[in-house]
Amino acid sequence: MQSARRLLCLWCMLGFLAPTTVMAADDDEFDAVHHTADGYYLDFSPIGKIELPRIFIIRSEVTGYSLRTYWTTRSALRSGEMHASLHSEEVEEDTHVEAEQDTEALIASGDHLGATLVPNDGEVVLDLSMTRHLMFALLASGILLTIFLQLAEKYKRGIGRTSAPQGLFQNLFETLVIFVRDDIAIPNLGRDKYQRYLPYLLTAFFFILTCNLLGLVPYGATATSNLNITAVLAAFTFVLTQVNGSRDHWRHVFWPPGMPVLVKFLLIPTEIMGLFIKPIALAIRLFANLTAGHLVILSLIGMIFTFTQLFGEAVGYGVVPISLGFTLFVMCLEILIAFIQAYIFTILSALFIGMAIADHSHSEAH
Amino acid sequence: MDPQALAYLGAGLGTGLVAIGTGLGIGRLAGPAMEGTARQPEATNDIRTSMIIAAALIEGVALFGLVISFILAFK
Amino acid sequence: MLLAADLLSANVGLIVWWGLVFLALLLLLRRYAWGPITSALTEREETIASSLNRAEAALEESKRLQGSNAQARRENELQAQRLLREAREEAQQLREREVLRTREEISALRNQAQEDIARDKEKALQALRSEVADLAILAAEKVLQENLDGSRQRVLVDRFIDDLSAQKHNQFPYQA
Known part of the structure; x- marks a missing residue:
C-alpha cells in the first residue's frame, strides 16, 4: 500500500515533468503561466497536442449573423475564412498573417494556438470555442x-x-x-x-x-x-x-x-x-x-x-x-x-x- | 526607468507585502486557536472549522493582492 | 505577454458554455442523484432512529417486567415463608397437643390399671381371706373335733384373722 502510494506520487510528478521538460527543450525557456492558463488545445506533450473545436458567432455586413464551426484551430486558419492576429505590446498594430505560406509557417511553429482568430469579413460576436478548462x-x-x-x-x-x-x-x-x-x-x-x-x-x-x-x-x-x-x-x-x-x-x-x-x-x-x-x-x-x-x-x-x-x-x-x-x-x-x-x-x-x-x-x- | 521593470518590481514588492500581511493575519488567528484547543480539547472541531473559514477569508484578501501582482507582472 | 491575458481575461464563450453546462449538471444531479441519495439517507436515519427508540422502549418495558417479576417473586417467597412458618407452628402445636393427650391417656391408663390392681388385690384378699378362713376352720375343725364344738371355734378364728389382717395388711406379700 505504502509503496503503491509512493509510486502514484512519483507518477504524478513525472506526469508534471514530462510536458514541462519537453516545453523547456523546445523553447529553451519555461513559462509557468502558460501551463496554468487556458488554451484551445489539450496538451499531451511529448505525445502531441489535441486541438479543440472552434465555434464562432460572426456578424458580417454581407451575410449578417452566422455560426462558423471548425474542428481545429488549424482548420479554421486553413479554411481561409479566418486569420491569426498576434497581439504584441511592442508593435502597436496587429500583426496580420494573411499570406498562405505565413499561415503554414505559423501552424508549423505552433504559435497559432496562442493567436486570436479574426474573421476575414465581419467581426466575432461570440467566441464559443472549446477550451482546455x-x-x-x-x-x-x-x-x-x-x-x-x-x-x-x-x-x-x-x-x-x-x-x-x-x-x-x-x-x-x-x-x-x-x-x-x-x-x-x-x-x-x-x-x-x-x-x-x-x-x-x-x-x-x-x-x-x-x-x-x-x-x-x-x-x-x-x-x-x-x-x-x-x-x-x-x-x-x-x-x-x-x-x-x-x-x-x-x-x-x-x-x-x-x-x-x-x-x-x-x-x-x-x-x-x-x-x-x-x-x-x-x-x-x-x-x-x-x-x-x-x-x-x-x-x-x-x-x-x-x-x-x-x-x-x-x-x-x-x-x-x-x-x-x-x-x-x-x-x-x-x-x-x-x-x-x-x-x-x-x-x-x-x-x-x-x-x-x-x-x-x-x-x-x- | 523602464516602466516594465517598475511593474515587475511593484509586483514583487506587492507579493512580499501581501505575504507579510497574510502571515501576520493567519499567525494571529492560529495562535489563539491553538491555545483554545489546548485549553478546551473538546472544542477542537468547532475551533478548527472557524479557524479554517477565517484563514480562508484572510487568504482571500491576500490572493486579491496576488492577483493585482499578476496583472502588474504580466501587463 | 499574450499569456497573462489568458490567465485573467474574461472569456464570454466559456462563461456561456459553462453556465449552461453547470445548470444542466445541477438540474440533472438534483433530479436523479441528490434527490434519491439524500432521501435514502434521511429514510435510513429515520429508520435507525426509530429502531433505536423502539429498542429503548422495549428495554424499558423488559426492565419494568423484570422489576415486577422480581417483586412478585419476592412476595411469593414471603408468602411461602409465612406458610411454612405457619405450618411449622401448627405442627408444633399439634405435636404438643398429641404429646399432652398421650400423656393424659397414659396416666389415665395407669390410674385405671392401678385401680384394677387394687380391686383385684381386694378381690384376692377377700378370696384369700375366705380361703384362709375355710382352711383355718378346717384345721380348727380338725383340732376341735377333738375338744370343742364348731361354732364357738369358728368365731374365735375369724376374730383372730381380722386382727391379723388389720395388723399385717401392709406387709402382706401379695401386694405386687
Missing part, C-alpha cells in the same frame, strides 16, 4: 454524473436505504455527502430550510473537488483555476442568495435598522457593494488559490531550468533533488487545498445564502 470541467461533470447516478441507482435498489452502505465508493461518497449536509448545509442554513439548497451545495462541492483533483493528475488541467469558471460558480451562489433573500435581507441592504439616518445613507452603498463583493471574493479566492498552487509547483520545477540557464548544466542537475522535494511537498499541500477550497467555497456559499434567507429579529446586534 471547459473540457476538464466537462470531464469533471461527466465523472460526477457517472459516480452519483450509479450511487443513486444503488440507493434506489435499497442498498443504503434500509441496509448499511456497501463497498468503497458508496461509503466514501456517503461520508462526503453527509459531511456537506451536516457540517455545511444544516449549521448555516437551518434544519428546516437546508433541503432547498443542499443540491446546489453538493454539486458545487463535488464539482470543485473533482476539478481540483483533476488538476493534480498528469496532463490534467484545473478548471477551477480559470476565473471564468469560478465566476460562473460564484454567480450561481449570488443568484441563489438574491432570489431567496428574505424581507429582512433586503431591509438590511436598503434601510439598515438601528442606525441614524445619515449613517444609513452611508451604509446603503456599502451594503450594495457588499452584495457583489461577496461572490466576487468567492470566485477570486477559488481561482487564485488553485492558480497560485499550480504556479508554485511549476515555478519550483522551473527552478531547474532557470539554474541551468544561469549557472550551467551541473548546477541544474544539483538543483533537481531540492526542486523535486519542494514540488512533492507542495503537491501534498495541493491535495489538502483541493479539499479545503471545495469546503470553503461551499461553506461560504451556505453562509451567504443562510444570511440572506434568515428571518432574524431586529433587536439582534450586528
Whole structure:
C-alpha cells in the first residue's frame, strides 16, 4: 500500500515533468503561466497536442449573423475564412498573417494556438470555442454524473436505504455527502430550510473537488483555476442568495435598522457593494488559490531550468533533488487545498445564502 | 526607468507585502486557536472549522493582492 | 505577454458554455442523484432512529417486567415463608397437643390399671381371706373335733384373722 502510494506520487510528478521538460527543450525557456492558463488545445506533450473545436458567432455586413464551426484551430486558419492576429505590446498594430505560406509557417511553429482568430469579413460576436478548462470541467461533470447516478441507482435498489452502505465508493461518497449536509448545509442554513439548497451545495462541492483533483493528475488541467469558471460558480451562489433573500435581507441592504439616518445613507452603498463583493471574493479566492498552487509547483520545477540557464548544466542537475522535494511537498499541500477550497467555497456559499434567507429579529446586534 | 521593470518590481514588492500581511493575519488567528484547543480539547472541531473559514477569508484578501501582482507582472 | 491575458481575461464563450453546462449538471444531479441519495439517507436515519427508540422502549418495558417479576417473586417467597412458618407452628402445636393427650391417656391408663390392681388385690384378699378362713376352720375343725364344738371355734378364728389382717395388711406379700 505504502509503496503503491509512493509510486502514484512519483507518477504524478513525472506526469508534471514530462510536458514541462519537453516545453523547456523546445523553447529553451519555461513559462509557468502558460501551463496554468487556458488554451484551445489539450496538451499531451511529448505525445502531441489535441486541438479543440472552434465555434464562432460572426456578424458580417454581407451575410449578417452566422455560426462558423471548425474542428481545429488549424482548420479554421486553413479554411481561409479566418486569420491569426498576434497581439504584441511592442508593435502597436496587429500583426496580420494573411499570406498562405505565413499561415503554414505559423501552424508549423505552433504559435497559432496562442493567436486570436479574426474573421476575414465581419467581426466575432461570440467566441464559443472549446477550451482546455471547459473540457476538464466537462470531464469533471461527466465523472460526477457517472459516480452519483450509479450511487443513486444503488440507493434506489435499497442498498443504503434500509441496509448499511456497501463497498468503497458508496461509503466514501456517503461520508462526503453527509459531511456537506451536516457540517455545511444544516449549521448555516437551518434544519428546516437546508433541503432547498443542499443540491446546489453538493454539486458545487463535488464539482470543485473533482476539478481540483483533476488538476493534480498528469496532463490534467484545473478548471477551477480559470476565473471564468469560478465566476460562473460564484454567480450561481449570488443568484441563489438574491432570489431567496428574505424581507429582512433586503431591509438590511436598503434601510439598515438601528442606525441614524445619515449613517444609513452611508451604509446603503456599502451594503450594495457588499452584495457583489461577496461572490466576487468567492470566485477570486477559488481561482487564485488553485492558480497560485499550480504556479508554485511549476515555478519550483522551473527552478531547474532557470539554474541551468544561469549557472550551467551541473548546477541544474544539483538543483533537481531540492526542486523535486519542494514540488512533492507542495503537491501534498495541493491535495489538502483541493479539499479545503471545495469546503470553503461551499461553506461560504451556505453562509451567504443562510444570511440572506434568515428571518432574524431586529433587536439582534450586528 | 523602464516602466516594465517598475511593474515587475511593484509586483514583487506587492507579493512580499501581501505575504507579510497574510502571515501576520493567519499567525494571529492560529495562535489563539491553538491555545483554545489546548485549553478546551473538546472544542477542537468547532475551533478548527472557524479557524479554517477565517484563514480562508484572510487568504482571500491576500490572493486579491496576488492577483493585482499578476496583472502588474504580466501587463 | 499574450499569456497573462489568458490567465485573467474574461472569456464570454466559456462563461456561456459553462453556465449552461453547470445548470444542466445541477438540474440533472438534483433530479436523479441528490434527490434519491439524500432521501435514502434521511429514510435510513429515520429508520435507525426509530429502531433505536423502539429498542429503548422495549428495554424499558423488559426492565419494568423484570422489576415486577422480581417483586412478585419476592412476595411469593414471603408468602411461602409465612406458610411454612405457619405450618411449622401448627405442627408444633399439634405435636404438643398429641404429646399432652398421650400423656393424659397414659396416666389415665395407669390410674385405671392401678385401680384394677387394687380391686383385684381386694378381690384376692377377700378370696384369700375366705380361703384362709375355710382352711383355718378346717384345721380348727380338725383340732376341735377333738375338744370343742364348731361354732364357738369358728368365731374365735375369724376374730383372730381380722386382727391379723388389720395388723399385717401392709406387709402382706401379695401386694405386687
